[in-house]
Structures are given as structure tokens and as C-alpha cells.
Amino acid sequence: xxxxxxxxxxxxxxxxxxxxxxxxxxxxxxxxxxxxxxxxxxxxxxxxxxxxxxxxxxxxxxxxxxxxxxxxxxxxxxxxxxxxxxxxxxxxxxxxxxxxxxxxxxxxxxxxxxxxxxxxxxxxxxxxxxxxxxxxxxxxxxxxxxxxxxxxxxxxxxxxxxxxxxxxxxxxxxxxxxxxxxxxxxxxxxxxxxxxxxxxxxxxxxxxxxxxxxxxxxxxxxxxxxxxxxxxxxxxxxxxxxxxxxxxxxxxxxxxxxxxxxxxxxxxxxxxxxxxxxxxxxxxxxxxxxxxxxxxxx
Amino acid sequence: xxxxxxxxxxxxxxxxxxxxxxxxxxxxxxxxxxxxxxxxxxxxxxxxxxxxxxxxxxxxxxxxxxxxxxxxxxxxxxxxxxxxxxxxxxxxxxxxxxxxxxxxxxxxxxxxxxxxxxxxxxxxxxxxxxxxxxxxxxxxxxxxxxxxxxxxxxxxxxxxxxxxxxxxxxxxxxxxxxxxxxxxxxxxxxxxxxxxxxxxxxxxxxxxxxxxxxxxxxxxxxxxxxxxxxxxxxxxxxxxxxxxxxxxxxxxxxxxxxxxxxxxxxxxxxxxxxxxxxxxxxxxxxxxxxxxxxxxxxxxxxxxxxxxxxxxxxxxxxxxxxxxxxxxxxxxxxxxxxxxxxxxxxxxxxxxxxxxxxxxxxxxxxxxxxxxxxxxxxxxxxxxxxxxxxxxxxx
Numbered sequence: 001x002x003x004x005x006x007x008x009x010x011x012x013x014x015x016x017x018x019x020x021x022x023x024x025x026x027x028x029x030x031x032x033x034x035x036x037x038x039x040x041x042x043x044x045x046x047x048x049x050x051x052x053x054x055x056x057x058x059x060x061x062x063x064x065x066x067x068x069x070x071x072x073x074x075x076x077x078x079x080x081x082x083x084x085x086x087x088x089x090x091x092x093x094x095x096x097x098x099x100x101x102x103x104x105x106x107x108x109x110x111x112x113x114x115x116x117x118x119x120x121x122x123x124x125x126x127x128x129x130x131x132x133x134x135x136x137x138x139x140x141x142x143x144x145x146x147x148x149x150x151x152x153x154x155x156x157x158x159x160x161x162x163x164x165x166x167x168x169x170x171x172x173x174x175x176x177x178x179x180x181x182x183x184x185x186x187x188x189x190x191x192x193x194x195x196x197x198x199x200x201x202x203x204x205x206x207x208x209x210x211x212x213x214x215x216x217x218x219x220x221x222x223x224x225x226x227x228x229x230x231x232x233x234x235x236x237x238x239x240x241x242x243x244x245x246x247x248x249x250x251x252x253x254x255x256x257x258x259x260x261x262x263x264x265x266x267x268x269x270x271x272x273x274x275x276x277x278x279x280x281x282x283x284x285x286x287x288x289x290x291x292x293x294x295x296x297x298x
Numbered sequence: 299x300x301x302x303x304x305x306x307x308x309x310x311x312x313x314x315x316x317x318x319x320x321x322x323x324x325x326x327x328x329x330x331x332x333x334x335x336x337x338x339x340x341x342x343x344x345x346x347x348x349x350x351x352x353x354x355x356x357x358x359x360x361x362x363x364x365x366x367x368x369x370x371x372x373x374x375x376x377x378x379x380x381x382x383x384x385x386x387x388x389x390x391x392x393x394x395x396x397x398x399x400x401x402x403x404x405x406x407x408x409x410x411x412x413x414x415x416x417x418x419x420x421x422x423x424x425x426x427x428x429x430x431x432x433x434x435x436x437x438x439x440x441x442x443x444x445x446x447x448x449x450x451x452x453x454x455x456x457x458x459x460x461x462x463x464x465x466x467x468x469x470x471x472x473x474x475x476x477x478x479x480x481x482x483x484x485x486x487x488x489x490x491x492x493x494x495x496x497x498x499x500x501x502x503x504x505x506x507x508x509x510x511x512x513x514x515x516x517x518x519x520x521x522x523x524x525x526x527x528x529x530x531x532x533x534x535x536x537x538x539x540x541x542x543x544x545x546x547x548x549x550x551x552x553x554x555x556x557x558x559x560x561x562x563x564x565x566x567x568x569x570x571x572x573x574x575x576x577x578x579x580x581x582x583x584x585x586x587x588x589x590x591x592x593x594x595x596x597x598x599x600x601x602x603x604x605x606x607x608x609x610x611x612x613x614x615x616x617x618x619x620x621x622x623x624x625x626x627x628x629x630x631x632x633x634x635x636x637x638x639x640x641x642x643x644x645x646x647x648x649x650x651x652x653x654x655x656x657x658x659x660x661x662x663x664x665x666x667x668x669x670x671x672x673x674x675x676x677x678x679x680x681x682x683x684x685x686x687x688x689x690x691x692x693x
Binding site: 058080082085086141144145148149150151166167245246249250251252257260261262263266267 | 384386387389390490533536537538539541542545548549552553554682685686688689690692693
């Protein structure tokens, strides 16, 4: 029999824990490996595959993809006017939607963050988030009812001798602005809430009137939040193809052209090449947004 | 490795296809590998179908052939159906690999066979097949190299429909859609698919015979340019390109569109609605495009035995009659007319079920290929060119 003086051999789990405790970097590495791995493989991997596809060629006769590198897809996109028109239309709409949402969201967020009493604020927050809980398609179809001939829009505008926009590019702009509005309100609300009240009081004490305070204090401090919201509204508009298909009356957006190329003839290379347009636009946009410090407001 | 295998498969298919089309030597195609008998039934069955083809009574309790099917196979084969609005949506769904079968039109069936996504079908395991109208058997969209790839479901024509209260009188020409001064100016609704170029070609066949169009799916450069030019001129008058039957019904009902192409299905739905939408539909004198659908089995179907049971069920006389009446098309089963006429008086006469002279004027959807199929050779526009042109037409 051994005596109690012999040291107890620690269990495997115990030794592993000790080893990890001594190597904090290894600990961190093991913790991050699964999520980062998933991100790299699933997210960046699919993106890389997309980019590689863009340099392949679609053989219309066999209906298959030929894996010899070529720039044909890109030259087709650059030289065909319809691809340019659709890209410009999509980017302009995304910009218009972003500006609209910012203009609508700011007063709303300001009221919620700085004026409304606590109870009202909570009710308003729920009201803003509520549409996100209902189906996307339901909302777009509801908008069709509003926009169609003799629908809600027409009957409201009729006393002024006006007509609703019907199914058109304007409609796409309106519906997009509606759909992505919560994504703009929430960051601005968070940004406004973060401004210390003492700054506004100081501004007032120094003789600034409300407009000056807004222009010189509030706006610069919330600009990063607005830019953060605009990342959502801009990129979501850039990639959507369901809304244009249902309310734009046949006007095409980038997403529609990509979808048609994949779905109709299986021309994945051309679709992939075209999909690089929104990616490039977003890259530029994000680089500019980073300068404003928007990423700290996300 | 997988890529290598897929590309070699594609190469083999391409070789076989080109060998058979270049010289009709009746080259001995490899014996199709289809089941000799129906095995034990699975628990579920996943289908891709046109809207109205797989009804479970939720739209109208009198039109339910899903629950009786499940009952007929002893509670097995629970059906999950995904409806699609265009052949392209169907292709995307089949590509996902989740489905066992599809009601493919002629502009899809050939693509599925070429992509090895359709399995050869042993028609001996489908007892009702013997009653299918002879004119629907062994057609280029359901039989490839002498091998059956599906069961004919039914056929019909794309129609000209208009709001009869807004545009009075009886229309009988596609000029309503193509004349710049149409009474439906800015209120047109046409089908959102490259295949719609063929509709313009059908119109040109009678309005510009000097173009020499014989088949609206075999267009050389000059004919193709004329058809696309017609569609470009039509563009300003389009209120909406439709691919979703429900959305088109909504637009007609609201008066957002007053004339356009449609299926009998939408016309039936609007006539049955309360209040009924005043709508009329006709096969114009120029003829039309149309469809002849085929139920196909996915090559890697997880529930092939249930799928075979479905193939027989959907063309059995009574069910085939129900589908034909519900959707508004001609049944494929010659014995279905007896039942269809009971559900709707003169159904088979109205839809010309056995009237080949009528269907001679209906050009059934097929995939446009570079090879014109006649003495012109390989100068025709293929499907890629059709899509490119369609993208440009919509702008």
C-alpha cells in the first residue's frame, strides 16, 4: 500500500486546464478557431468562389462552365449599355433610399432619444422594430395594394388631381425606403442617446441657439451613426431583387440581372462578374465610411 | 474529382446529342437504367409544380387530389409542393436537389435531360400512360433518343386577355399588345421570360411573312432582330412584366393592367372571384405560344417510388380531368374528357383536347438552340442570346 505522502496525480482535464491557463494565446486561439473558421470557409470562401467564377466562361452550346481564365465577362459588362444602365440605376436608387431614410429617421430618432418620456420611448422603439417581425413578402405585396391603380395612393392623391406612382422606379424607391427605415433609425437613436446632455447645455450656456447647437454639436457627433445606418440602407438596396420585381413594373436592378443569368441559362460566370459591381461599390463605400468613424457607431 | 466527373458527363451528353442530331442514324443509345418495378413507398414526396397543378383543397374544397392520393397509398408519400412561376424558377428548385419530380414545360424538359437531372421513366409502371392522347406521346420535349423521360400532363395556349369593361368589343389579334396605339396604352402585362420573344415571332409570322419565320423558336439573326425590335417598341406600353400569377391577378383586378398575355388559370380565378373581374380571353387569330407539360422524375430523387405512384395518379382520368378544369387546359388522358365535361360542360371541346388542327397554331415552348433544325444550319440564336436580348428589352 502506498502512503498518503505520495502526490496525487492530477487528472487529464486538470492538466489541460493548467496548460491552457499558462498559455493565454492558445486559449484565445482555441476559443476563436470555430467561429473564425466558419467565417473564413463559409463566408469568404463563397465570396472567393464567386470571384473565381467571374473569370470563367459559359459555353452556351453545352450549357456548362469552361474553366479557362478569361476577361470576356467583364468586357461584356463594360461594353453592353444595358449593364451600365442597370448598375447606374441601382446605385442611384440606393443613394436616394439612403438619403430619404436619413431625412425621415433623424427627427424620429431625435424625438425618441431626447424628447419622449421613457414610456413613450419604449412604445416607439417597439413600433420601429415591429415591421421587422413580419414577412418581407407580405410587406411588399401590401405595398402593391397601396400603389396599384385606384389603390390607397391614388385615392389619397385624387383630391389634389394627382396620381400615385403606379408600378415604377419611383415605387421601388418608396418601398425600399419603407423597408430599410428601421435599420437607419436604430443606429441614429443609439448615437443620439450617447451624446451627454451636458454638451448641449454647455452649447446653450455659450449663447448658441438651437439651430447652431444642432449644426455644430449634435450633427457632427451623430454623423458616424448616420453613416453606420446608411451602410445598411445602401447595401440592402444594392442587393435586393424581389422588391423591384414586384413593384418596379419591369424596371431591372442589379439583383434581377444576376438572378436571371443564373436562373435562366445557368450563366454563373457572367452573373458572378456582374455581382462584383455591388461588391466594388460597397468596398469604396465602406472605405469612405471608415473615415467618418462610422464603425464605432455600429 | 467531382468536377472532373461532372464535366466528363456533360461531354458525353454533348457527344451523344450532337451525334444524334447531326445524322439520324439511330445510334444505339445506352440502355436506360430505369426501375423494373415500384419498390416500397417512402414517407414523403417533394414536388415542383406550376401553380394549380397540385391542389390540396385549400383553395377550393372541391378540387383536392393531394389528400386522396395520400390516402390511396396508405398514408405514405406525404406531399410537399413548391409552386413556381417560370421554368427558370423550376430549374433553380430542381438544382437544389431537394425535390423528386417536376411538371416541366418544353422549355425545361430538354435542359433537365441535358443536365442529367431527369431520370428515364419506365412507362410500363404507369398504367394510365396507355390512354394518353397519341399526339402527346413520343414528342421532342418528353422523349429523347427514343427514351421516355416523363409522362404528358396536359397542354394549353398562352392567351390574350383584357378587361372587357375598359376595352369593349371582341379582340382577336395580338396587335392589341404590339400596336403602339393600343387601347391598353401603358397598361400591358406580358410574361416575364426570354421565351416571350417567341410570342413576338408568332405575331411576325402573319404580319411580316417575308421574314420567313417557320418556327418561333428557330430564329436567325434577321428574324431575331425583328422580334426583339417589336418588343423594344412595346416596352413603353408595359405596366408590368409578370411571372407570378397571383400578382397578375392583383394587377388586372385593380385595373393597373388592362390587356396582356395570360393563362386560362388566371382568367378562371378572376371570373370566379367575388365580385368577378370583367375579363375576356381568346386565342388570337395569329396563333400563339403554349405549353405541353411533362411530369419528370429527378435523377437523384430520394423518393422515386412515391414519384412513380404520383405519375400514374396525376394522369389517371379523374385526377387529370380535375387538374385540366382547375388550371384551364387540355387534359392528356383521352379518358379524362368524360370526367372533365361533367365538372365543366364542354371542357374538352373548349380546350380542344383532341383537336390537332387547333394545336397546330400553338407553338409549344422549346429551348432555342443554335442549330436551326433545318437547312440554315447553326445560325440560329440560342437561349443565351435570347436572355441577353430580353435583359436589354426590359432595360
